Amino acid sequence: MKNFGPNSIPDPWTILQLTDPHLYADPGGLYDGLNTSESLRAVLTLAQARQWPPDALVLTGDLSQDGSRAAYARLRECIGGLGVPVYCLPGNHDDKDAMRQVLPGANIHAVDHARVGEWHCVFLDTAVAGREHGHLSAEQIARLDERLSAETEHPALVFMHHHPVAIGSLWMDEIGVDNPSAFFEVLDRHPQVRAVLWGHIHQEFAALREGVRLLGTPSTCVQFTPRTDRHQRDTLSPGYRWLRLWRDGRLETGIERLEHLGN
Template identity: 30%
Template sequence: MKRDYTTVLQLTDLHLFADPAGLFNHINTRDSFAKVLSHIHQHYERPDIIIITGDMAHDGATETYRFIAESLKTFSAPVHYVLGNHDHPENADQAYPLEWVTTSNHCLLSDWQIILVDSNNHPMPDSYEGEVSHAELQRIKALIAQHPDKSTVIAMHHNLPDHNDRGINFEVRNHQQVMQCFEQLPAIKLVISGHVHQEFMIVQQGICYLSTPATGYQSLSKSKCITNDAPGYRWLKLYPNGRFETDVRRTNIWAS
């Protein structure tokens, strides 16, 4: 029976190293990444598309980006990505595109489009804060105008909502401007992100803002401590007429 939805797998904040023994906050992120992928293969159908929302290679090495691509090849699904504040664009450019990893920042589906947005437009290198440029906002408006029949998912690394009550201050510097722009575009239904290494869902002005657990360590932002929550990932089911379902899944076993 033909499905009436498109499945999207979101992975985020891999923080991988070229060295298989590399540790990030005392966690072997390659091991945890492998367990996440194994969990997906064991429990779920093949996704139609994979979206990675940044912080892919913690060491920024070209070899790390190639390792990520080879690891995802088994899904036989196209991979789109945005870079995070820990990524190295020039090395990612050396590794991609590949047959199954595209550098395109726009994906057209049957009833939806996914617009991948660069939130790293910031004058201070290595800053945890993000910024979305005026040019990116204009690009989003133009794509929505070009495809008025499609609902829209925005994928970006940094988070837009104010999370001060959660102790999170790694925000997009011009988040109010960006959110006001989005609120004037009814086609935008979802904004998916990573960056904070934890799960949340906030609905504002009809737009659902989602953050997804990292494939490595999970953070408790108020104390800036690592939690015992397992690594995870997010599924999206995109239906016609702008309807969607989403769920976060976590692995059963922590990386050793």
């Protein structure tokens, strides 16, 4: 319960971002040797031990590796009974039709924006069917501007799958958002935006642009080594990002990881 007593500072709202679980139809499916279903469950168990219950859970894409209905059904089993609102975005490995058919439920939402306490969250779809890179369509750009224009009094977060800035890994930077200037042109008109968050890169990333925090989040499965020209698996364990959101617009964030990789 939030503390709104007359002589106290209200508690912050909490969002947990989980990303890139890469689930398969086969519950024993392995991503580079790691069982992704087991890894996701382990990360959720860690989150429940560290920051629970959050006010929202945001899953930023590549929910499935094979785009199968069975994979999304397993994801729904994992998150459908958590008792917190869950917002799901597609990634380049996802099948959007299968996601829409299987995932939505009492607490699982496929929407383009939501309020979390006094904060406004905007969810963008950067996935391009059959392609690894990301793109923000004219419709997505217009919707971003519209949503932010309608909620100017509330601090805002923008979530997506692909990264809109270079992260210093040549191979990964070739498959980020291919029209970032259009995105930032809109963002620069809305000073209430506090952070942009994404998945896709399977590693932690943090930068600052015009006062806006730019945050990449580790995968719940395999991690990629930062600043490499070619794909390379890192030795770091799976993890997730937590965010604490204060009424005055302050944002605190950090990464939690499993102690052991698992396999």
